[in-house]
Amino acid sequence: MSHQATNKVRNHKSYLQLIMISATFGGLLFGYDTGVINGALPFMSKPDQLNLTPVTEGLVTSTLLIGAAVGALFGGRLADHYGRRKMILNLAFLFFITSLGTSFAPNVLIMLIARFFLGVAVGGASAMVPAFLAEMAPAERRGRMVTQNEIMITGGQLLAYVFNAILGVTMGDVGHVWRYMLLICAIPAVLLCIGMLFVPESPRWLASKGRNKAAFDVLKQIREEKRAEIEFKEIEASVKREADLEKATFKDFAAPWLRRILLIGIGVAIVNQITGVNSIMYYGTQILEKSGFGTQAALIANIANGAVSVISVCFGIWFIGKVKRRPMLILGLSGTSTALLLIAIFSLVLEGSAALPYVVLSLTVLFLIFMQGCVGPVTWLVIAEIFPQRVRGLGTGISVFFMWIVNALIGFTFPVLLGSIGLASTFFVFVAIGIAGIFFVYKCMPETYQRSLEELEQEFRSKYDKSHKVGTAGMKKAQ
Secondary structure, three states: OOHHHHHHHHHHHHHHHHHHHHHOHHHHHHHHHHHHHHHHHHHHOOOOOOOOOHHHHHHHHHHHHHHHHHHHHHHHHHHHHHOHHHHHHHHHHHHHHHHHHHHOOOOHHHHHHHHHHHHHHHHHHHHHHHHHHHHHOOHHHHHHHHHHHHHHHHHHHHHHHHHHHHHHHHOOOOOOHHHHHHHOOHHHHHHHHHHHOOOOOOHHHHHHOOOHHHHHHHHHHHOOHHHHHHHHHHHHHHHHHOOOEOOOOHHHHHOHHHHHHHHHHHHHHHHHHHOOHHHHHHHHHHHHHHHOOOHHHHHHHHHHHHHHHHHHHHHHHHHHOOOOHHHHHHHHHHHHHHHHHHHHHHHHHOOOOOOHHHHHHHHHHHHHHHHHHHHHHHHHHHHHHHOOHHHHHHHHHHHHHHHHHHHHHHHHHHHHHHHHOHHHHHHHHHHHHHHHHHHHHHHHOOOOOOOOHHHHHHHHHHHHOOOOOOOOOOOEOOO
């Protein structure tokens, strides 16, 4: 390879890296906004602040998640219509405004409203960013590039825990310290907006809108020329196959093969949440307090959870490029269920012991190793991979909608369960549900490792629509 050709390859890779970093600031915001409540709640709940009860604690947490469900559902459709890049830019502005809203909320009602619209931004980012990255990445780098978003999510959570600990320890006697914790989120919102100004639109989306020259120009910026030509032909062929199809709607999923893919996407999304991960992400401080730590010690100990999450995701990104998706997800779910089972058992055996808080902290770290190293990366990647181009935004949005709904249910019920049936019984419930998740993945989730998005579409059509070769219900205009 000549020196000039080598430089071109480096330029393509550098530009792809810029695209990945810019877009994944949405993941950073996702992580910070979901993690910051962990440390803010104890201060927010004080009588001289918002005076939260277990029920209103659950509402403050879950309102963001309900908003995220709405954002995920409609964000995908808006991204299909207006473009991935433009919608991510709009989300950056919404992140900024709602961050200010939560920081200066004078009462619970205003807090809930601001948290809901902040959730809309979080949910939109959770659906749009992985889909955008999947469409920009070459097939052999798609796994690692999409799961880079997971690093930013866990990195955002780690930053939230670090700032929570710093502010909680140094300003713990200042009643409104929680407002500073929430205000910090405005900074990455500005960075997301700036970064996306330098990022091109998805070539697959451009081609789907008939803007073939623009699509090819983008591909030449992020691929070698010969590779760009081959990939453009594949995209063009995929768009032509769908030229006679109506605009993507919910009716499309009446087609047996698409309905099967949608149910798989929803199932994988739900499996991500029933591990109980967000009980630890949102209520880690309360869990550690319940096991015996003081508030400040719990805030500091939470940093270990955040740090392990980031390290585990880095390992997961390396690992996901080398192994198949399904075995990796089953391994992760087995590990998370085992860790929760041990937390439940030791909470009963060591109740009242000085060793219990350290045992619980160690087991939450073990849980997060499997969750962030295996379950998280595979979940987001598979959801981004399995849907055909024409319905990718809608299908991803529906799947992530269900993820956030389950997330909201867990976010609301966890403090109530913790207060009523205790730590051990609460985690026994998650263990039982986790086993059901393992069975679903084993029986239902297809393997997507090292296959192009177009190849996956053809495979799903032939595999799940063998008895419907004449056409797919609700999709063709002639029907």
